[in-house]
Amino acid sequence: MKACLFSGVEQMEVKEVDRPARAENEVTIEVARAGLCGTDLHVYLGDMAHRVTPPRILGHEMVGAIVEAPEEGDFREGDRVVVEPTVFCGRCAACRRGHTHVCQNLNFMGVDSTGAFANYWNVPQDRLHKVPDTLDDVAGALIEPLAVAVHDVRRAQVEVGDRAVVIGGGPIGLLVAIAARLDGADVIISEVNPFRIGVAESCGFDTVNPSETNLVDHVNEWTDGAAADLVFEVSGHPAGAEVMTEIVRVRGTIALVGVHAEPVPVNLQQFFARELHLTGCRVYESIDFERAIRIAEADHVPVDKIVTNVTPMEEIGWGFEQMKNGRDVMKVMIDCQS
Ligand SMILES: [Zn+2]
Ligand SMILES: [Zn+2]
Missing domain, CATH: 3.90.180.10 (Medium-chain alcohol dehydrogenases, catalytic domain)
Structure with a gap:
């Protein structure tokens, strides 16, 4: 073969x-x-x-x-x-x-x-x-990458009306945004690549390019200073890990999806000050595949x-x-x- x-x-x-x-x-x-x-x-x-x-x-x-x-x-x-x-x-x-x-x-x-x-x-x-x-x-x-996204959103415990930021607008980031939106979240995607920004916008998402716009200011404006209920760190980039603690609200949740090959600095002070939650998300369970197949079948x-x-x-x-x-x-x- x-x-x-x-x-x-x-x-x-x-x-x-x-x-x-x-x-x-x-x-x-x-x-x-x-x-x-x-x-x-x-x-x-x-x-x-x-x-x-x-x-x-x-x-x-x-x-x-x-x-x-x-x-x-x-x-x-x-x-x-x-x-x-x-x-x-x-x-x-x-x-x-x-x-x-x-x-x-x-x-x-x-x-x-x-x-x-x-x-x-x-x-x-x-x-x-x-x-x-x-x-x-x-x-x-x-279906496999969609099952990843379903797992991430399930781990993050999205609630209807949540405001979520997805850091990283590649295939997984976009699928996470789609799955979170299906769960009732209002989602913005942070991405630097203009092509990927275009794809995210064509899928109906608001986007922000952190190389042009200050992401912290943007999220604060969007949420009247409350910051986001949920942040999905999908980029796997140190800059994503650096900013994730600055855009999540008091008692909010950060779902860590991206693979950070090396240890990176994270502002632990914010975990104390804002009583944050950090949830690791790795691959999927069988239920995530079953749901991914149903979501794909329903043409979402x-x-x-x-x-x-x-x-x-x-x-x-x-x-x-x-x-x-x-x-x-x-x-x-x-x-x-x-
Ligand atoms: Zn994969
Ligand atoms: Zn085992």
């Missing part, structure tokens, strides 16, 4: 590899579309050398059809599925408390083990969700605006370079049968 291999820092290779044998509890999926995720970018840039030794097939935001399934089980050849790529041990303290998505021995498929940027992918059948036929492949491959996600590129497998390196250099892209997807 053809596969995209991460073969070293900022190096992708597309080549023929042996199609791996399917284990007894696994299905084989013919991958249709797979999106490039911020996590994949971190791997590509060499930030995750502690977890990923090249060569490895990355990719986990996907949709595809089953071509082989175990006799015993709920899935059959032809079923269209997405994968919840969190394989947990079931034995560690986190798992035994029921938090299997943050298992202390987590195998995140596509990072810690073989992923989806290939013609075929073998996946344990207990990690699958069926995709309704009303969703096309591009919408299907957006402007897929055409979020997915800006669908490219052949050979262009995967180009896709990472676009993301790395902050070019005019939102979600880049790979056609895994190209």
